[in-house]
Amino acid sequence: MTTQENLFWQNTQVGRCDRQDLLDQRGCTIWFTGLSASGKSTTAFALERKLVDKNKIAYVLDGDNIRHGLNSNLGFGEDDRRENVRRIAEVAKLFADAGLITITSFISPYRSDRELAKQIHNKAGLPFLEIHMSTPLATCRQRDQKGLYQKAIDGEIQDFTGISAPYEEPLYPDMICDAAVDDVETSAGRILALLESKHILNPHQPEPF
Amino acid sequence: MTTQENLFWQNTQVGRCDRQDLLDQRGCTIWFTGLSASGKSTTAFALERKLVDKNKIAYVLDGDNIRHGLNSNLGFGEDDRRENVRRIAEVAKLFADAGLITITSFISPYRSDRELAKQIHNKAGLPFLEIHMSTPLATCRQRDQKGLYQKAIDGEIQDFTGISAPYEEPLYPDMICDAAVDDVETSAGRILALLESKHILNPHQPEPF
Numbered sequence: 001m002t003t004q005e006n007l008f009w010q011n012t013q014v015g016r017c018d019r020q021d022l023l024d025q026r027g028c029t030i031w032f033t034g035l036s037a038s039g040k041s042t043t044a045f046a047l048e049r050k051l052v053d054k055n056k057i058a059y060v061l062d063g064d065n066i067r068h069g070l071n072s073n074l075g076f077g078e079d080d081r082r083e084n085v086r087r088i089a090e091v092a093k094l095f096a097d098a099g100l101i102t103i104t105s106f107i108s109p110y111r112s113d114r115e116l117a118k119q120i121h122n123k124a125g126l127p128f129l130e131i132h133m134s135t136p137l138a139t140c141r142q143r144d145q146k147g148l149y150q151k152a153i154d155g156e157i158q159d160f161t162g163i164s165a166p167y168e169e170p171l172y173p174d175m176i177c178d179a180a181v182d183d184v185e186t187s188a189g190r191i192l193a194l195l196e197s198k199h200i201l202n203p204h205q206p207e208p209f
Numbered sequence: 210m211t212t213q214e215n216l217f218w219q220n221t222q223v224g225r226c227d228r229q230d231l232l233d234q235r236g237c238t239i240w241f242t243g244l245s246a247s248g249k250s251t252t253a254f255a256l257e258r259k260l261v262d263k264n265k266i267a268y269v270l271d272g273d274n275i276r277h278g279l280n281s282n283l284g285f286g287e288d289d290r291r292e293n294v295r296r297i298a299e300v301a302k303l304f305a306d307a308g309l310i311t312i313t314s315f316i317s318p319y320r321s322d323r324e325l326a327k328q329i330h331n332k333a334g335l336p337f338l339e340i341h342m343s344t345p346l347a348t349c350r351q352r353d354q355k356g357l358y359q360k361a362i363d364g365e366i367q368d369f370t371g372i373s374a375p376y377e378e379p380l381y382p383d384m385i386c387d388a389a390v391d392d393v394e395t396s397a398g399r400i401l402a403l404l405e406s407k408h409i410l411n412p413h414q415p416e417p418f
Binding site: 013014018019022023045046048049052055057058059061066069070073083087090091093094095097098099100120 | 232
């Protein structure tokens, strides 16, 4: 008998519906993906603000921030990037299960990793919406306040997405936003409308998924 | 320049106080520790139920359950146990920062690991309460529906806390509960009273920490 077989699921006395009723919202994950400086975090935080202004409980899991804590023991090679995304997907699932509108903001460059994140949510019966920040590379380079693209081009940073590491665009994102076309308020407003259409903000409407 | 130096903290537009006001509670972590079958999860779920009945948003991160997801790639050796506890502490911190009353239920046998969990919260300015389920080993063995203690004694399970791996009791827990003395409702009620005394359930009272 392996130790794994000694794990048993614990049944909580509080169901997902209890928290959904209390919070008056459906727990879910909004997964931003896109190049560095494409506007993921800016849009994520603007969306969070709009939601809190509507008395909804939203929380941003941010690629840069989470690297200081949960994923501080991971690097930037392919395996560690995958583990980075996997852990975030699992944490986002827990947040969504707890009833929060969870917003993740990571480059998450690989299709297979994002597919895994989606599967983790689907298996748990939790809505997962993929938002592609499709801002063109040239615009991202112009927007890049941190000067990361230039460092990547100069070889000071290795494995930099879009320069020396691949980015695989989503094939079927739930929404595409482009910071070269729309300002941040417009993009966040469009996503808010998407959440309303999916009845995330009104759990008493039937689930449209 | 290392890649680590290219990480910048993102400032969210939503503060901890916004969510605290919305939820009418202080985000915090209640950290249960104790032997297997000491009553950690039972008490944690009873506490969660009591909190939700008071319209508070609580969520249990459970040792057994989380092993299927976030920590599914960890084993039960000393290093992996430490990493298990570290990841949970970081996730609990995120939940507490999001405003939830976070309840963790793990054996978490090492003092230094629990101290790390506390430090992670303290650094983030988040309340952390350690609850020691001090149920005696003999009672835990009697309560053990999974038959794990017998398997550990028979050598079918290695590194089993209390039998073949150490348990370091907390020196200064915030509360001690003993399933051999109090039933689960009594213990959960005592912890609820502790949360009230710490103004966790009433964020408009001054912080007593």
